[in-house]
Amino acid sequence: MSFTRTWSVRFSDTDPFGIAHYPRMIDAVHETSDMFMEEIGWPYWELNEEHGLGLPLVSMDFDFTGQVNGGDEVEIELDATVGGSSVQFEYHATHDGETVFEGTEFRVCVPLDGDSGVEVPEDLRAALESA
Amino acid sequence: MSFTRTWSVRFSDTDPFGIAHYPRMIDAVHETSDMFMEEIGWPYWELNEEHGLGLPLVSMDFDFTGQVNGGDEVEIELDATVGGSSVQFEYHATHDGETVFEGTEFRVCVPLDGDSGVEVPEDLRAALESA
Amino acid sequence: MSFTRTWSVRFSDTDPFGIAHYPRMIDAVHETSDMFMEEIGWPYWELNEEHGLGLPLVSMDFDFTGQVNGGDEVEIELDATVGGSSVQFEYHATHDGETVFEGTEFRVCVPLDGDSGVEVPEDLRAALESA
Amino acid sequence: MSFTRTWSVRFSDTDPFGIAHYPRMIDAVHETSDMFMEEIGWPYWELNEEHGLGLPLVSMDFDFTGQVNGGDEVEIELDATVGGSSVQFEYHATHDGETVFEGTEFRVCVPLDGDSGVEVPEDLRAALESA
Numbered sequence: 001m002s003f004t005r006t007w008s009v010r011f012s013d014t015d016p017f018g019i020a021h022y023p024r025m026i027d028a029v030h031e032t033s034d035m036f037m038e039e040i041g042w043p044y045w046e047l048n049e050e051h052g053l054g055l056p057l058v059s060m061d062f063d064f065t066g067q068v069n070g071g072d073e074v075e076i077e078l079d080a081t082v083g084g085s086s087v088q089f090e091y092h093a094t095h096d097g098e099t100v101f102e103g104t105e106f107r108v109c110v111p112l113d114g115d116s117g118v119e120v121p122e123d124l125r126a127a128l129e130s131a
Numbered sequence: 132m133s134f135t136r137t138w139s140v141r142f143s144d145t146d147p148f149g150i151a152h153y154p155r156m157i158d159a160v161h162e163t164s165d166m167f168m169e170e171i172g173w174p175y176w177e178l179n180e181e182h183g184l185g186l187p188l189v190s191m192d193f194d195f196t197g198q199v200n201g202g203d204e205v206e207i208e209l210d211a212t213v214g215g216s217s218v219q220f221e222y223h224a225t226h227d228g229e230t231v232f233e234g235t236e237f238r239v240c241v242p243l244d245g246d247s248g249v250e251v252p253e254d255l256r257a258a259l260e261s262a
Numbered sequence: 263m264s265f266t267r268t269w270s271v272r273f274s275d276t277d278p279f280g281i282a283h284y285p286r287m288i289d290a291v292h293e294t295s296d297m298f299m300e301e302i303g304w305p306y307w308e309l310n311e312e313h314g315l316g317l318p319l320v321s322m323d324f325d326f327t328g329q330v331n332g333g334d335e336v337e338i339e340l341d342a343t344v345g346g347s348s349v350q351f352e353y354h355a356t357h358d359g360e361t362v363f364e365g366t367e368f369r370v371c372v373p374l375d376g377d378s379g380v381e382v383p384e385d386l387r388a389a390l391e392s393a
Numbered sequence: 394m395s396f397t398r399t400w401s402v403r404f405s406d407t408d409p410f411g412i413a414h415y416p417r418m419i420d421a422v423h424e425t426s427d428m429f430m431e432e433i434g435w436p437y438w439e440l441n442e443e444h445g446l447g448l449p450l451v452s453m454d455f456d457f458t459g460q461v462n463g464g465d466e467v468e469i470e471l472d473a474t475v476g477g478s479s480v481q482f483e484y485h486a487t488h489d490g491e492t493v494f495e496g497t498e499f500r501v502c503v504p505l506d507g508d509s510g511v512e513v514p515e516d517l518r519a520a521l522e523s524a
Contacts, residue, residue, distance in 0.1 A: 010162055010165050010166075011161075011165045011174070011175040011176055011277065011278070012158065012161060012162060012165065012277075012283060012285065014176065014277065014278050015273065015274075015276065015277075015278070016273070016276050016277070016278060016280045016332070016438060016441065017278075017441060017447060018176070018278045021274060021423075022423070022449075022450045022453075023274065023416065023419050023420050023423050026416050026419045027143065027416050030142075030143060030414075030415070030416050031141055031143060034141050034142045034143065035141075038202060043142070043201065043202055044142040044201065045142055045145065045149070045200065045201030045202055045409060048409065048410060054410060056415075056457070056460070057415045057457050058456070058457060058458075059454075059455060059456045059457065060415075060453070060454070060455050060457075061452075061453075061454045061455075062452060062453050062454075063451070063452045064449070064450050064451055064452065064453075065451075067449070069176065070174065070175065070176030070278070071169060071174055071176055142408065142409070143408075143414060143416065145408065145409050146404065146405075146407065146408075146409070147307060147310065147404070147407050147408070147409060147410075147411045147463070148310060148316060148409075149409045152292075152405060153292070153318075153319045153322075154285065154288050154289050154292050154405065157285050157288045158285050161283075161284070161285050176278060179278065179279060185279060187284075187326070187329070188284045188326050189325070189326060189327075190323075190324060190325045190326065191284075191322070191323070191324050191326075192321075192322075192323045192324075193321060193322050193323075194320070194321045195318070195319050195320060195321065195322075196320075198318070201409070272424055272427050272428075273423075273427045273436070273437040273438055274420065274423060274424060274427065276438065280438070289405065292404075292405060293403055293405060296403050296404045296405065297403075300464060305404070305463065305464055306404040306463065307404055307407065307411070307462065307463030307464055331438065332436065332437065332438030333431060333436055333438060
């Protein structure tokens, strides 16, 4: 499913050029996934203690096509796709209708006591796909 | 005047103890002042180019009396007081009615080409006191 | 005891005014305490699992008297003082011999399963005072 | 040329799982490029004022193959390749001989008053390739 949030670019996000520093954009990307997981009832802070699993990042691939400044409102959309033991988050960020950045994160479902992937549990799969 | 915003504690704000890391609380404090300045029409990102001044921090004094976790909603209230060439921001943060932290920042109004304080301009003073 | 490290101000630490953003100075303060605790053999990441205690911040009080830019080398000195159940870290940061900021953090020693202070263990006290 | 630095994973870099949070790895990546640019005499904080240009990120592509904890020492190697108007930074990070992450950043050389790429100046090219 698709989830959208508005990221307000703050003074702290901007660098000496007066534009958002790209590591702060990555913070906004992660925060978007954090808000999404909370929205679907599987917040990151419960994955460990309540579900005994993690969703570590395996790879990321982003294109930056626009710059934003303090005070800009950026719409970040997240689409989740679930594979066997993997989860893919696609991001598309726009400001005033123009794409600012877009990219994909690949995550794998791992039990806390292991490091190889396991099947995404059915209830997590259903939650991710319902969004 | 008084300004209040809600800080949602995110996964990224928490440390290995599972609680908000205090430097992330200071980020939330700064963000609160950033949102306040934008609200009153004097965003930090315009201070320099449009007004030729800065409001650097001179001192800060904070007490931390509670811990918060990922997903907690913290109300942060800011009260501004204006002196001759100084501005004082008082913060009071609560979660579920309990104080989490409170403290004060002292800032001084300086022109961009100098480093000693100048009188806070009348329009900035009026904006700060109207909040 | 006293511990000193050099903080190299990086591009990411600077804001649109081209100077270090004060929340990044607080990050450098925390990092200094982190390096100090590692140096004396009690790294923060072992406090919990190996010693069953924490040293949460109770209050902080800082004065900022100078500005630094990307590339500046800032000497940050930490002095630790141990009370009954409390630990006090005093910081003094200089650049080119001028004080940039100085301040104090008050921390309290708490067991993981409680939230009121306990006596600082003798071995931790000895380590803190040996520095 | 190739440039290597050691990234010490700090408490602040770790999340509730006790491992380095991936946005903090991206901070370490950026910091590595910042140290590299300073090393070759073209620090990011001088690009604007002294050279009238920027090197904004166009895309990034990273694979994460290992996890690191507080106190770990990670070797991050950067290799720079210069195209016509582009610069490519390849990163390879290892801990105890195992790859932790690796990836590539593509940057473009732009004048401050424009947003389309220009030829990388000869002296910058020489500096990047000498590393």
